[in-house]
Amino acid sequence: MVMPVMFSSHVFSEDSDYNMKVGVTEVSQSIFELHMLIFWICVGIGVIVFSIMFWSLFKYRKSKGAVAADFDDNLWLEIGWTVAATVVLIWMAVPATQVMVEAYDDAEGEINILITGHQWKWHYEYLEDEVGFFSNLATSQEQINGEVPKGEFYLREVDEPLVIPTNTRIRFLITGNDVIHSWWVPDFAVKQDAIPGFINTAWTNVPEPGIFRGACTELCGIKHAFMPVVVRAVEREEFDAYIAEKVTLAEAERLLTSKNWTKEELMERGESFYATNCSACHQAGGQGIPPVFPALDGSQIALSDSARHIQILMEGVQGSAMAAFGESYSEVDIASVITYTRQAWSNGKNGDGVIVTPKDIVDYKNRIDL
Amino acid sequence: MSTVVETHDHGHHGPAKGLSRWLFTTNHKDIGTLYLWFSFIMLFIGGSMAMVIRAELFQPGLQIVQPEFFNQMTTNHGLIMVFGVIMPAFVGLANWMLPMQIGAPDMALPRLNNLSFWLLPMAFGILISTLFMPEGGPNFGWTFYAPLSTTYAPSTVNFFIFSVHIMGVSSILGSINIITTIFNMRAPGMTLMKMPLFVWSWLITAYLLIAVMPVLAGVVTMMLMDINFGTSFFNAAGGGDPVLFQHVFWFFGHPEVYIMILPAFGIVSHIIETFSRKPIFGYSSMVYAMASIAILSFVVWAHHMFTVGMPLAGELFFMYSTMLIAIPTGVKVFNWVATMFRGSISFETPMLFSIAFVALFTIGGFSGIMLAIVPADFQYHDTYFVVAHFHYVLVPGALFGIIAGAYYWLPKWTGNMYDETLGKLHFWLTFISVNVTFFPMHFVGLAGMPRRYPDYALQFADFNALISVGAFVFGLTQLLFLFIVIKAIKSGKKAKPEVWEGAGDLGLEWTLSSPPPYHSFTVQPQLK
Numbered sequence: 029m030v031m032p033v034m035f036s037s038h039v040f041s042e043d044s045d046y047n048m049k050v051g052v053t054e055v056s057q058s059i060f061e062l063h064m065l066i067f068w069i070c071v072g073i074g075v076i077v078f079s080i081m082f083w084s085l086f087k088y089r090k091s092k093g094a095v096a097a098d099f100d101d102n103l104w105l106e107i108g109w110t111v112a113a114t115v116v117l118i119w120m121a122v123p124a125t126q127v128m129v130e131a132y133d134d135a136e137g138e139i140n141i142l143i144t145g146h147q148w149k150w151h152y153e154y155l156e157d158e159v160g161f162f163s164n165l166a167t168s169q170e171q172i173n174g175e176v177p178k179g180e181f182y183l184r185e186v187d188e189p190l191v192i193p194t195n196t197r198i199r200f201l202i203t204g205n206d207v208i209h210s211w212w213v214p215d216f217a218v219k220q221d222a223i224p225g226f227i228n229t230a231w232t233n234v235p236e237p238g239i240f241r242g243a244c245t246e247l248c249g250i251k252h253a254f255m256p257v258v259v260r261a262v263e264r265e266e267f268d269a270y271i272a273e274k275v276t277l278a279e280a281e282r283l284l285t286s287k288n289w290t291k292e293e294l295m296e297r298g299e300s301f302y303a304t305n306c307s308a309c310h311q312a313g314g315q316g317i318p319p320v321f322p323a324l325d326g327s328q329i330a331l332s333d334s335a336r337h338i339q340i341l342m343e344g345v346q347g348s349a350m351a352a353f354g355e356s357y358s359e360v361d362i363a364s365v366i367t368y369t370r371q372a373w374s375n376g377k378n379g380d381g382v383i384v385t386p387k388d389i390v391d392y393k394n395r396i397d398l
Numbered sequence: 399m400s401t402v403v404e405t406h407d408h409g410h411h412g413p414a415k416g417l418s419r420w421l422f423t424t425n426h427k428d429i430g431t432l433y434l435w436f437s438f439i440m441l442f443i444g445g446s447m448a449m450v451i452r453a454e455l456f457q458p459g460l461q462i463v464q465p466e467f468f469n470q471m472t473t474n475h476g477l478i479m480v481f482g483v484i485m486p487a488f489v490g491l492a493n494w495m496l497p498m499q500i501g502a503p504d505m506a507l508p509r510l511n512n513l514s515f516w517l518l519p520m521a522f523g524i525l526i527s528t529l530f531m532p533e534g535g536p537n538f539g540w541t542f543y544a545p546l547s548t549t550y551a552p553s554t555v556n557f558f559i560f561s562v563h564i565m566g567v568s569s570i571l572g573s574i575n576i577i578t579t580i581f582n583m584r585a586p587g588m589t590l591m592k593m594p595l596f597v598w599s600w601l602i603t604a605y606l607l608i609a610v611m612p613v614l615a616g617v618v619t620m621m622l623m624d625i626n627f628g629t630s631f632f633n634a635a636g637g638g639d640p641v642l643f644q645h646v647f648w649f650f651g652h653p654e655v656y657i658m659i660l661p662a663f664g665i666v667s668h669i670i671e672t673f674s675r676k677p678i679f680g681y682s683s684m685v686y687a688m689a690s691i692a693i694l695s696f697v698v699w700a701h702h703m704f705t706v707g708m709p710l711a712g713e714l715f716f717m718y719s720t721m722l723i724a725i726p727t728g729v730k731v732f733n734w735v736a737t738m739f740r741g742s743i744s745f746e747t748p749m750l751f752s753i754a755f756v757a758l759f760t761i762g763g764f765s766g767i768m769l770a771i772v773p774a775d776f777q778y779h780d781t782y783f784v785v786a787h788f789h790y791v792l793v794p795g796a797l798f799g800i801i802a803g804a805y806y807w808l809p810k811w812t813g814n815m816y817d818e819t820l821g822k823l824h825f826w827l828t829f830i831s832v833n834v835t836f837f838p839m840h841f842v843g844l845a846g847m848p849r850r851y852p853d854y855a856l857q858f859a860d861f862n863a864l865i866s867v868g869a870f871v872f873g874l875t876q877l878l879f880l881f882i883v884i885k886a887i888k889s890g891k892k893a894k895p896e897v898w899e900g901a902g903d904l905g906l907e908w909t910l911s912s913p914p915p916y917h918s919f920t921v922q923p924q925l926k
């Protein structure tokens with residue numbers, strides 16, 4: 029018993045890799061201090077209780093001739109330790125309440141970011157500037173399968189991190205698109221469930237630039253372990269430039285829709301879109317994981333029913349894991365991935381060869397709007 | 399407590415022969431034995447699943463199983479351990495010991511008793527069969543949060559729901575039987591406040607079960623409706639509320655965790671008084687503590703949901719009520735220590751397991767208090783820190799209580815002493831491996847590893863390897879336990895009626911022969 033206690037006091041030091049993250053925000057630091065306070069109170073109680081217990085076990089061994097005393101109750105002792113326990117708990121509850129009030133404050137932020145959990149990636153949207161993007165795991169399947177060595181940030185890296193400015197009050201509005209996820213960044217001490225139909229709030233104010241890594245902490249299906257959170261905090265000027273660029277890019281993206289696309293261009297774009305957004309379920313070779321995830325290679329819809337194909341991508345399939353991608357991605361992306369899945373694998377030679385262009389998607393949307 | 403009893407030989411009332419003895423038995427000892435073997439078998443099935451989990455987590459990367467199967471393993475491991483191991487083992491112990499401890503010939507409702515048992519193999523047969531279906535078994539965690547368990551579940555979820563219903567019926571029938579037995583069949587002179595603590599612990603547990611199993615049945619029925627009949631209890635798109643699921647589930651779930659520990663409190667209380675040769679300290683405060691734990695357990699459920707976005711007042715309420723529950727829990731620990739204080743202590747295997755229970759359960763209590771502190775829970779929630787907490791209260795807690803009880807009463811049941819040397823070896827291997835397995839989980843959790851992950855970042859690799867080694871040793875060691883039990887059934891030094899020195903004064907069960915007659919007390923004993 030002494031061993032774990034000694035060992036823990038070593039591991040529980042502030043700079044240890046095996047203790048709670050101290051973090052970078054005021055809230056995360058108060059939470060760390062609270063955690064250590066409660067921890068040491070528990071250690072204190074443990075030392076007292078366990079020493080009395082082990083001393084009794086040692087001292088009153090029958091093998092050393094101990095004779096049992098004749099007592100089995102003591103009202104004052106019972107009252108005494110009940111009161112003592114209550115006092116200790118109040119000692120814990122007071123600072124806990126203070127930190128709680130500090131952490132739980134849903135005043136508006138200077139910058140509001142809508143975070144949406146999807147199976148299995150995060151979507152971030154800057155509400156003031158109306159730009160958003162998906163953030164996917166960047167670690168390759170080869171690393172996961174052990175075919176190539178694992179990198180330093182194995183499972184903790186994404187293709188595009190969330191960028192936030194330092195020294196700014198930021199409010200996160202957190203929701204879920206399909207199942208419940210949970211958005212956690214230990215360095216900010218922010219963990220909030222992303223629940224479909226609800227918008228939860230959390231806030232942070234990061235004093236220094238840096239890259240902060242977190243995770244999804246609510247079981248959300250097969251790839252629950254593969255949707256990390258990465259946040260990059262930058263100085264305010266850099267952030268403003270970043271947003272300006274995002275806005276311009278989004279504008280350019282909108283223009284792309286009216287451009288005339290060749291099959292090759294669509295295929296190229298569709299292939300990479302497919303790899304990041306579809307292969308988790310339908311697999312890289314389009315073979316799927318039947319019966320849970322149907323194969324797209326050889327699927328009747330992909331071979332000969334382009335109207336239904338568009339509809340599935342735009343609306344999803346109610347009551348299944350197939351999400352409505354049309355809500356969150358551009359016309360170009362949707363058109364290119366449809367075209368890709370109609371031309372890739374054996375579908376190209378067996379199918380009807382229909383090419384779906386961004387304009388078809390725009391038409392589809394206009395028809396729905398009527 | 400001391401009694402005068404005569405036990406005659408009722409040869410014509412002996413058990414039937416062959417398989418029908420077990421299928422049709424209405425005898426509390428036979429049914430107790432069935433429950434205990436069932437739970438033992440499930441321990442190895444659920445344990446093998448844990449071995450699959452630990453083998454996959456031995457190293458970062460996916461080596462042995464794919465995430466889809468991994469999730470089925472974590473889900474079924476949890477369901478089997480909770481509903482198939484801990485609960486049936488306690489019911490088995492209750493069946494064996496309650497009539498003997500209160501001086502009754504059998505349970506009050508023997509046929510119902512047979513039914514409650516035989517429902518269990520059906521329920522678990524159904525649950526386990528889903529693993530072999532094309533879509534695979536339940537994969538949404540033992541807490542089966544909607545909508546992952548409804549809209550997004552494999553269609554085998556319907557079998558899961560059916561199986562949970564059957565388990566619930568079994569538990570409710572079992573509890574009715576236990577309450578009826580305790581209230582109607584006590585020996586003359588055994589007032590409520592003279593009942594053995596194991597009887598008290600089960601009386602309270604049975605009430606908890608009757609109160610919350612219908613809630614569990616309700617929540618799975620709502621799932622069934624959502625999945626098959628187009629309702630939207632938990633479906634946000636239809637105006638439902640996924641958080642409602644969690645409220646209902648944990649209103650069942652938190653009392654459930656106390657259902658899994660109260661009977662163990664009863665067992666270790668008996669063992670500690672026996673081997674300290676001193677009656678339990680503070681009997682009445684032990685009873686009041688269990689009763690207050692049971693009542694409080696209905697108002698703390700949302701401490702499992704601190705991150706769902708409750709209002710501040712809600713978070714604070716559930717933090718305070720949860721901290722309050724630590725008081726009666728602490729009182730119990732103090733009472734056990736005070737019982738050992740100035741006793742005359744010997745260290746037979748049941749006592750070793752009970753001492754370890756007190757020490758390690760207390761560690762689980764400490765992590766419980768840490769988790770109750772809401773702001774800190776924002777960092778702990780859904781990490782391995784929580785996994786460490788509940789394994790400390792459930793493995794060296796509930797399971798050690800059961801193992802200790804098995805060693806304590808095995809000579810009474812079989813008439814043979816178990817092999818004490820092997821028992822001690824079993825204890826030390828178990829004690830060491832349980833700590834090697836679960837203690838490092840605290841650190842891995844604090845360092846930031848979320849639970850229910852089939853793969854993890856490189857910084858967690860060292861501790862995970864260590865944890866897996868501990869887990870394999872723990873798993874293998876339980877085969878030794880199986881061997882010891884079988885050995886004691888087959889042979890061993892003959893046990894006296896009181897088995898343990900001085901136990902004759904501690905309870906009625908020790909006044910019966912070892913093994914006891916088929917119908918425990920045919921003549922009611924008189925308590926002096």
Ligand code: HEM
Nearest residue numbers: 655659701702724727763766767769770779780784788791
């Ligand atoms: C001092 C007494 C206790 C306190 C204060 C306490 C507190 C807590 C809290 C706050 C949580 C939620 C943590 C989270 O998810 O973030 C939790 C989880 C849990 N506790 Fe306890 N607990 C106590 C004793 C027990 C006992 C006696 C048992 C069972 C024998 C138990 C079993 C569990 C289980 C199974 C979970 C996790 C459920 C899950 O999410 O899968 N606890 N406990």
Ligand SMILES: [Cu+2]
Nearest residue numbers: 244246248252
């Ligand atoms: Cu997740």
Ligand SMILES: [Cu+2]
Nearest residue numbers: 652655701702
């Ligand atoms: Cu609880």
